[in-house]
Amino acid sequence: MFKILLLQVVVILAVAAGAGFLAGSNGALSALAGGAAYFLPNLLFVLRLRLAVVTQQAGAVGFLVGEAVKLFAVIALLVILPRMIEVNWPALIAGLFAVLFVNLFALLLKT
Numbered sequence: 001m002f003k004i005l006l007l008q009v010v011v012i013l014a015v016a017a018g019a020g021f022l023a024g025s026n027g028a029l030s031a032l033a034g035g036a037a038y039f040l041p042n043l044l045f046v047l048r049l050r051l052a053v054v055t056q057q058a059g060a061v062g063f064l065v066g067e068a069v070k071l072f073a074v075i076a077l078l079v080i081l082p083r084m085i086e087v088n089w090p091a092l093i094a095g096l097f098a099v100l101f102v103n104l105f106a107l108l109l110k111t
Contacts, residue, residue, distance in 0.1 A: 001046050004106045008039050008099050015098040019091035030088040033081050034095030041073035042099075 012035030020028030045066050052058040078096075081087060 001050070004102065005039075005043060005046060007106070008035070008042070008102045011098045011102050012036070012039060012095060015095050019088070019094060023088050023091055026086060027088045027091040029085060030091035031095035031098075033085060033087070034078075034092035035099045036095075037077040037081060037092075038074050038096055038099045041070040041077070044073075045070040 012032060015035065016028045016031040019031035023030075048066055049058070049063065052062055081092070
């Protein structure tokens, strides 16, 4: 799990560097914000899941509730972000999609 989180950070930084090259500092910040909008709730979900496994309280209901909370947190962050910073939408979407694709490719490589 933590390898995937590390890979997500690397991909977010790479996309932010590319967006910074193409769209300037606003593009880099937007790409970072888009990636962070998914990464931060995902990080909290992984830490909560790890705690549940260590305390032997892991279960399907807890997993599904945690996943639902994560998705609502992502949506909330994406709604709040444009009110906090001036958003370059293509860069923000690129950062968000890059992190999502890390999960997809990690899942494909595991099977």
